[in-house]
Amino acid sequence: MTQLQIDISKLKSFSNEAAWTAMQEEMHQSHSLLTDRTGKGNDFLGWVDLPVQIETEFLRRIQSDAEKIREMAEIFVVIGIGGSYLGSKAVIEALGNPFETAKRGSGYPHVVFAGENLSEDYHARLLELLDKKEYAVAVISKSGTTTEPAIAFRLIRQHIEAKYGKEEARKRIFAITDSSRGALKKLADAEGYESYVIPDDVGGRYSVLTPVGLLPIAVAGFDVCALVDGAVKMREVALKSSAMDENPCVVYAAARNILLQSGKFVEILVAFEPNLLYVIEWWKQLYGESEGKEHKGIFPAGVTFTSDLHSMGQYIQEGKRILFETVISVGEPVSRLVVPDDPENLDGLNFLSGMRLSDVNRQAELGTMLAHVDGGVPNIRLAIPAINEYYLGQLIYFFEFACALSGYALGVNPFDQPGVEAYKKNMFALLGKPGFEKETTEIRKKL
Ligand code: PA5
DSSP states (O other), X not given: OOSOEEEOGGGGGGSOHHHHHHHHXXXXXXXXXXXXXXXXXXXXXXXXXHHHHOOHHXXXXXHHHHHHHHHHOSEEEEEOOGGGTHHHHHHHHHHSOTTOSSTXXXXXXXXXXXXXXXXXXXXXXXXXXXXXXXXXXXXXXXXXXXXXHHHHHHHHHHHHHHHHOHHXXXXXXXXXXXXXXXXXXXXXXXXXXXXXXXXXXXXXXXXXXXXXXXXXXXXXXXXXXXXXXXXXXXXXXXXXXXXTTTOHHHHHHHHHHHHHHTTOOEEEEEESSGGGHHXXXXXXXXXXXXXXXXXXXXXXXXXXXXXXXXXXXXXXXXXXXXXXXEEEEEEEOSSOOBOOOOTTOTTSOGGGTTOBHHHHHHHHHHHHHHHHHHTTOOEEEEEEEESSHHHHHHHHHXXXXXXXXXXXXXXXXXXXOGGGHHHHHHHHHHHTOTTOHHHHHHHHHTO
């Protein structure tokens, strides 16, 4: 197996042939809307060809800046929110050692994130850490005007300038933003920060293969070329055909919409590898922001098993029957560990002695799938041979392409996020932002 595979055999009993035939028709149309660039939001399709447009020269620049950062920093602070941090966090966590702060091991900076929340304690503790460590910063915002990262950057810019002096601080700040608009672009130009551009036609949650994701991933020591290669491979498969038997993205998008039509409006993305926790978080953003609009869409949830079998497992098995599961199934682990023999066998587990932990985990996966299917939870299985840069690249492109197809089948624009503005408007009104006087008066009446 050299690529991601999808198995829908455990959801056939929850659907009928007619639904699949009708959905195949929908998928031909969605695929054409995407490839002919005639669908909603078609000015945000830059991610479709992105993997094959990434030039060697550009990857060299990323790697050379990553090297520079590695030489000067023990900590690399990535400031960003939503699509401006989740992709890199997902890949770094997936590939890294959870017990090392520098995920690739010593010699690589520990990548930390800021501006993805407004917690005073979080940011105060980060500044305490930065007092003691050598560090560099990437400030990432496509719009350049998002409040959370802008506040974090104010704090960190003040800190880095006080610690190193303005001149040296400039060399330690990398700005990743839009090509022309926004406050961050102006500041980066004025201060002379090393800058990278996020293409105009690539939205935040589709931007992991731009400098937004690639620079932090390279700094952490992972192979960005292999990540891009994986995406190139999946793009080839995704674009070639809209037929179910040839395109796993079509199968996934079709399956989700068929299940939604039959009342399964919560999808749980499941991983049996804890390192994939942030892949789940990235996926939740991709699907939640792309599809949840016009009172439509599947609610994306996530769990890591077997841990969550001892919490959410009960609901999944016997709670309200509105769920389906998509399991990311990993072939080979990186390490090798067997269950030790115990002469006393007090726990009665000697029947497992000598068995690899991954084989026990695999049977847990299989047993859970069968139990949940028996309990009325349809199952989609996505198999990748291993967790490495190449297969993560495939997985990222797979989810992006399928999300666009699925959004089009749903009839929404998968590339905007108008609903995100509502909390911002209220927050600005409550904070008394100039220009929001009328909203401030209105909202105070509601308190
Ligand atoms: O997917 C999206 O477009 C959003 O989640 C953005 O990534 C997020 O709101 C951050 O925006 P920006 O990069 O403009 O600060």
